[in-house]
Amino acid sequence: MPRTVIVGLDGSPESHAAAEWASREAKLRGLALKLVNVWEPAPTPVAQEPLLGAGTQQHWSEQIPREAAEGLRLRHPGVEITAEQVYGRPGEILARLAEDAALLVLGSRGLSGFGGFLVGSVGLAVVAHAERPVVLVRAGEQAADEHVMDPSGIPSAATPFRPVVLGMDPDSPDDSLLAFAFEEAVRRVTALRVVHGWNLPPYYAYGLSADLGLHEEIVRQQTARLTETLHPWRQKYADVEVVEESRSGSPANQLVDASHEASLVVVGRRVRRSPLGAHIGSVTHAVLHHATAPVAVVAHG
Structure with a gap:
């Protein structure tokens, strides 16, 4: 089974930049691209708030990969793009998904125009545990x-x-x-x-x-x-x-x-x-x- 390029997508500008980069890389490699949104349910007290209920959060997060995939298909014709939502802890899930990927792509906030990356705890955890190549892409790339x-x-x-x-x-x-x-x-x-x-x-x-x-x-x-x-x-x-x-x-x-x-x-x-x-x-x-x-x-x- 051909490997895919996987990108972690959480709706942030850095994750969208990563998705764009991953789409270009998938085209260079002749591979499919999979957008993955990892939904980690909020703690019970927060989830029970009327405006931040678990159902509302899940509905919002489900839209992220679906809407991103629609835009990417228009901008990168010829690349097979799928999207899915997975439940669990982002660092653990992404590191596990990387095992079956040709490449895992993650976003990272830029510190400034030439200041490099601000790599969060999830990104560092995935890089430290994944045994397949991981690419970090800055916001705005x-x-x-x-x-x-x-x-x-x-x-x-x-x-x-x-x-x-x-x-x-x-x-x-x-x-x-x-x-x-x-x-x-x-x-x-x-x-x-x-x-x-x-x-x-x-x-x-x-x-x-x-x-x-x-x-x-x-x-x-x-x-x-x-x-x-x-x-x-x-x-x-x-x-x-x-x-x-x-x-x-x-x-x-x-x-x-x-x-x-x-x-x-x-x-x-x-x-x-x-x-x-x-x-x-x-x-x-x-x-x-x-x-x-x-x-x-x-x-x-």
């Missing part, structure tokens, strides 16, 4: 935002896509993360910009201050490692232009900077099954909150 500027200096959906940006560590590469990023670049007919940020061990500090040659050697080694890791992938995806960037400094900051010129930022999340619970990782967490382009989080072993 437009199709043109994913494209390079036209000659007049204005982004346009008629111009080529901006590069896909991949954050990776060549010391622990993962095939699923790399495959996801390359495939997204193929779908968009754009370049893949691979960003590798690394921090020097503290004990190097004194040596580097007196030996610039040592710093150059470390840079050379890190760059060579990245090139070696990407070599078989360059051969497999020969039509994809790959831009390698390996620099010392905060990996998160470098990815956030790169997001300003990206159509999509791809980062990984290592799956950890332990009594301590799920973990997102500091770099991915920072990118989720501060990137200015949609962010795809790919879970891997």
